[in-house]
Amino acid sequence: MKKPASNSITRRRFISTSAICAGGLALTYVSPAFAGNVLAARYTVQQVIDLILKEGGFSPVPNTVDTLKSGSGDAIVTGIVTTMFATIDVIKQAAKLGANFIIAHEPTFYNHSDDPNWVNNNSVVQQKQALLKKYNITVWRFHDYIHRLKPDAVEYGSIKKLNWLPYFKGDSPTLSIPPTNLGALVQHVKTSLSIAHLRVIGDLKQPCSRITYLPGAPGGKMQVDFAERDKPDVLIVGELSEWETAEYIRDARLLGSKIALIILGHNFSEDPGMDYLVEWLQPKLSGVKITHINCGDPFVWM
Template sequence: MKPLSLPLVAQTRRTFLTRTTQSAGLLALASLSPFTSLATGLTKAITVQQIIDLILKEGQLSPMKNTVDTIKAGSADQVVTGIVTTMFPTIEVIEEATRLKANFIMAHEPTFYNHTDNPDWVENNSVVKQKQELLAKRGITVWRFHDYIHQLKPDAISYGVAKKAGWLSYYKTGNLMLSIPALSLGKLVQHLKTSLGIDHLRVIGDPAQTCERVALLPGAWGGPRQVGTAEREKPDVLIVGEVSEWETAEYVRDARLLGRPISLIVLGHSVSEEPGMEYFVDWLQPRLPEIKITHVASNNPFRWM
């Protein structure tokens, strides 16, 4: 066998180096994501559990032993075709997820009408059974994302609300209090209705009262924490998701009658935390570019008549 001529040897060496460099580049690109291989052009299967693990890792969150953040329907091993974030996984949200070809719902609040999602909270609950059957039929996994999302820094729920209200410049991580430019209670109510997209708000207070120190407590903090915040921080206004009418509402009413300038704005539970689940799409999508993530609002369950 004759030895290769020098020009052919050089050409072969150049071809080898070029291919090696291209392969190295593809491998480097593929390593950018744990789920995608650009070298092959294929996207690997991503399971529900892998996504939950990714959130905990990226959020620097330690697994909790006693948490309600568990899978309520479906399977951790299910391969994910798309993700929907929402407040409550209502029947409408489930059907919209199906339309979007998303089979993984991250819901901030319960699926089955009680904090632990115990299906036997009320025995022989026909609505629970029908909802379970629908989720199984649609092939959807539901994971509650409540405790962990509040542990993110910043808390994605309160951050999302402040962001949508245009108050990020006044927001401080871990602080319930915001000092906003002074405005009347009436104008504050109008601002919240417009920025958060809420038709009606429940209010206790004088529309002419000046509001500057705001306690922002979206969701259901409970009477002791709402009233405790009012006592400790002395806000001009408490902005909450929901109240027990015999607790915080009566406290504010009597406080005003005793001469204290404090007001209460009740947004509604679902709509008060919805901006946080909407914001979480912005948090997660860059970390999971291979999967389409959509926020589907569960909206206010009440109608004003």
């Protein structure tokens, strides 16, 4: 969710010098179902990345995390998968689809900079790198830049799925929807975003119409800043530090405020943006199949 400031570095440089790769991958594994696409598409990974940057009208972001995490920019693209997290299951599904390029919004190796040595001798990282190499899959993170689209594509994708586009201004996460109550709003969010369970603070019977939607994990300061500035009836967030925003909401209510809180979970709050990326990118890439895979909720609710 956090959006770094821009600076003047070349687009090619931020990809090539910052990439953390599992090793050079030769283009040898191609699913028979997609073998024809290698010749039909004729795009390399780097060409697709360059096209995205050009079409987005982006200024280069310094120290961006939007780099290659595996594979090669020279690989010929046989298919693209968009997702939130390039999980083991997503990697296997991509291989079955014959797609060798995954565009993921969040880290592949469990830390923000995708440093594979964040924990030394991490056996899970090593096995994941081996799987990516086996299927010759290139992973590129699309985090800093997608949030800089106008409007923010992650937020836009969620608002679209929530059927709130008529109330969306684009330059603000706060919007006014037709009056409802918190219980009905919770059910609408669950149904629209296909979420089985939500965490909520508030009276389910209380009226609400003013919503602030902050997907991902922008941090307690931003969440509380918007709550104080925009005075929403309901603050909807991806995830939070429980000792920050949740305690602020609890005390605010104990002091007489009617502000409510809905916690979606990080994946569900931003996944609609990666789904919307297919709609945004597909018309710009003729001959390349782009598929969205929702990596789902890692938790089991007891």
